[in-house]
Amino acid sequence: MATKVVERKPLSIWERSYLPQVVGGLKITFKNMFKPTVTLEYPEERPEIPPGYRGVPTLVRDPNGREKCVSCQLCEFVCPPKAIRITPGEIPEESESRHVEKGPKEFEINMLRCIYCGFCQEVCPEEAIWLQDIYSLSGYSREEMVNNKQKLYELGGTLPDPYYKWDRKKQAELEGNPHH
Amino acid sequence: MDWIDILLKVIYALVMVAVVMTIAGYSVLAERKIASWIQGRVGPNRTALPGLSALPVIGPMLVKLGIWQPLADGVKFLFKEDPIPGHVKKFYYVLAPMISLAPALITMVVLPFGVYYVDGQAMPLVLANVDIGILFILAVSSLGVYGIILAGWASNSKYPFLGGIRASAQMISYELAMGLALLPVFMWFAPETGGSLNLFNLVQAQGNHMWGVLPAWTIFYQPLGALIFLVSLFAETNRAPFDMPESETDLVAGFNTEYGAFKFGLFFLGEYTHIIIGSGVFVTLFLGGWNLPWITMPAGILGAALSILVFLGKTCALIFLFIWVRWTLPRFRYDQVMTLGWKKLLPLAVANFVLYLIIIALIEG
Ligand code: SF4
Ligand code: SF4
Numbered sequence: 001m002a003t004k005v006v007e008r009k010p011l012s013i014w015e016r017s018y019l020p021q022v023v024g025g026l027k028i029t030f031k032n033m034f035k036p037t038v039t040l041e042y043p044e045e046r047p048e049i050p051p052g053y054r055g056v057p058t059l060v061r062d063p064n065g066r067e068k069c070v071s072c073q074l075c076e077f078v079c080p081p082k083a084i085r086i087t088p089g090e091i092p093e094e095s096e097s098r099h100v101e102k103g104p105k106e107f108e109i110n111m112l113r114c115i116y117c118g119f120c121q122e123v124c125p126e127e128a129i130w131l132q133d134i135y136s137l138s139g140y141s142r143e144e145m146v147n148n149k150q151k152l153y154e155l156g157g158t159l160p161d162p163y164y165k166w167d168r169k170k171q172a173e174l175e176g177n178p179h180h
Numbered sequence: 181m182d183w184i185d186i187l188l189k190v191i192y193a194l195v196m197v198a199v200v201m202t203i204a205g206y207s208v209l210a211e212r213k214i215a216s217w218i219q220g221r222v223g224p225n226r227t228a229l230p231g232l233s234a235l236p237v238i239g240p241m242l243v244k245l246g247i248w249q250p251l252a253d254g255v256k257f258l259f260k261e262d263p264i265p266g267h268v269k270k271f272y273y274v275l276a277p278m279i280s281l282a283p284a285l286i287t288m289v290v291l292p293f294g295v296y297y298v299d300g301q302a303m304p305l306v307l308a309n310v311d312i313g314i315l316f317i318l319a320v321s322s323l324g325v326y327g328i329i330l331a332g333w334a335s336n337s338k339y340p341f342l343g344g345i346r347a348s349a350q351m352i353s354y355e356l357a358m359g360l361a362l363l364p365v366f367m368w369f370a371p372e373t374g375g376s377l378n379l380f381n382l383v384q385a386q387g388n389h390m391w392g393v394l395p396a397w398t399i400f401y402q403p404l405g406a407l408i409f410l411v412s413l414f415a416e417t418n419r420a421p422f423d424m425p426e427s428e429t430d431l432v433a434g435f436n437t438e439y440g441a442f443k444f445g446l447f448f449l450g451e452y453t454h455i456i457i458g459s460g461v462f463v464t465l466f467l468g469g470w471n472l473p474w475i476t477m478p479a480g481i482l483g484a485a486l487s488i489l490v491f492l493g494k495t496c497a498l499i500f501l502f503i504w505v506r507w508t509l510p511r512f513r514y515d516q517v518m519t520l521g522w523k524k525l526l527p528l529a530v531a532n533f534v535l536y537l538i539i540i541a542l543i544e545g
Contacts (some may be wrong), residue, residue: 017524022509029508033217041222 028080049133054118056134057109058156059149060127062164066097067153068128071104075120076130083113099173100166107149111137126165130156184511193307200288203499204452205250209502213246215490218507224249257445265335265438272334277439277446280327284453287317291460292380294470294488295477304380305484313379314362317461318355321416324454325351328418328425328435335438338501343434346514347425350415353521358412361405364536365398365465371544383469395473399466404532406466408525413462415521417454420506424517460491467494518540 014020040047049055061067071088089105091098120129134155139145147155209224216223224246233239233248242248263272290313294305310316322384325347332344336397366377372385399406436447436450463469470477470487479485512520 009324022505025508026504029218029504032220033214035220037217039222102230 001006022035039170050137052171053133054116054131055118056111056137056147056155057114057118057120057129057131057152058134059107059152060130060156060159061153062161063158064167065102065158066100066163066166068126069104069124069159070100070126070128071102071107072122072125074125078119078123079114080117080119081115083115084108084109085110097170099170104149107152109147109152111145111147112142127161130159132156138170189307196288197285200285200453200456201449203456203496204449205254207452207455207503208253208355208448208500209246209250209464212249213242213475214500214503215507218504227252247387254445258441260441260489265531268282268438268443269334269336272330273438274443276327276331277450278327279330280324281446281450281453283327284321284457286449287321287457288460290316290379292469293460293491294484295380295384296484296487297477297480301317302384305488306380309378310365311376311378313382314335314366314377314461314465317360317379317457318359318539321457322351322441324450327447327450331439332425332435335435337438339432339437340435343425343427343431343437346496347418347435348420350418350424350517350521353518354415354525355410355411357521357525357529358416360526360533361408361412362465364402364405364540366386367536367540368398368401370540383464383471383535386468387471389473395468395471395472396513397466397468397471402466402532402536404528405536406462408529408532409466410462411520411525413458414502414505415517417458417502418451418542419455419502421509421512422517423511424514425513429511455499455502456495459495462498463494465487467498469494 076084085108087106213223227248289307292304292306296303328347329344332340370379373381470491
């Protein structure tokens, strides 16, 4: 293999005095002083969160206001640190979506345990649990850090639903074709 | 001396301490702000005083500039818990921060900062107009390093110890070049000052003009001497790129590793006071003190105030230089510091000295 020897000129006395480099450096830093800053004034200005960000897990409703979770407890099962605790409940007789049969009576995610892995979102058959763009949460006590069902829906809000699976199920049932 | 005189002196001294301490506090702010600007950040811009910050326009602007930050810093240093580690030599450990601050405050006694004309007679504005001015400064300011050495030794742990050793080695290496760079200055102005080491006379001599145009500031006649002195000043004040004793990359925090709260604050303040006094000395020796080229100060109080302002302005410019250099240059390696001191600056200072000996002999002879 051929080796290439790079010629290095010996430094002149002027260069060895450090001075030209020092002056050059000073010039650069002086110019930098007048450039605009890149700081984001955090609490007032927030960074833009890219789509697909894995923030705090939340529960969402479909555009009709129905809660999507059917309390299948898959997320509870898959959650690696066991952050989720679900108490399943029945959907009351008089409800519009009675045919869904099950919904969570209580749904708790312990944010002191959650590792933001996103498994719950991935496993959910109903697309009911989403990791959205909330990234900063704090509290004064451990209890405060456990998000209950109400809080989860507050944080989650409503997401668009292209399927309306349960609406179609109901319609099919009415038309006499329960297996759709 | 009357008791009134003594009282006046005490009041003057207190005022001066207050002024220097304020400047030191605000140099810290300047340091943080300038560092931020150089790095594209904004720096401290949140500290607000209740009431004052509510003023329209000015209030928020002052907050943005971080004007109240030094107050907050000071209060924080005062109220922090002040632990003393179990393994230190307690007496010297407590003594060290005081020793590092005191010499800086003592040197300002002989530093003339303005001029006052009474019946055409120039009177110095200085706490003590002693004839050995510069010797006093050199002698006392070198004592500051004892604070660091003592801190390093009393902390009884390895990083502070290395920091202390470095501080003393560095002090010895650069003191020589510094002193040698100073000699030609005083020889140059010997005809005007009568050969005394008085700083006030030296500054007054720099108020003249060569051939009526060129201001007689030393820096114009002895640029090399000025450079050597400046570099030595950086080394003596332990500022980057010569901050060997602290050098947090290899020594954790150097001599003040074991210190916290107010004792650390004293070291901090000591460093900045040293910078201020060093800048003041450089302005006095090389930048013509309170003289402005081609302008004669008006007499009376106005002239006195103006001269103080000019002196302060020049000093602040130099403090800015100190900060600017710190955020530009990387730290030297320890062996580079020693090489620079002994093999480059010292011979250069000697050559400079001999050169001006010959020049002065030629001019006078
Ligand atoms: S993101 Fe991961 S850790 Fe957090 S609740 Fe979902 S499955 Fe559990
Ligand atoms: S959130 Fe999804 S996975 Fe979890 S219980 Fe509800 S439906 Fe099942």
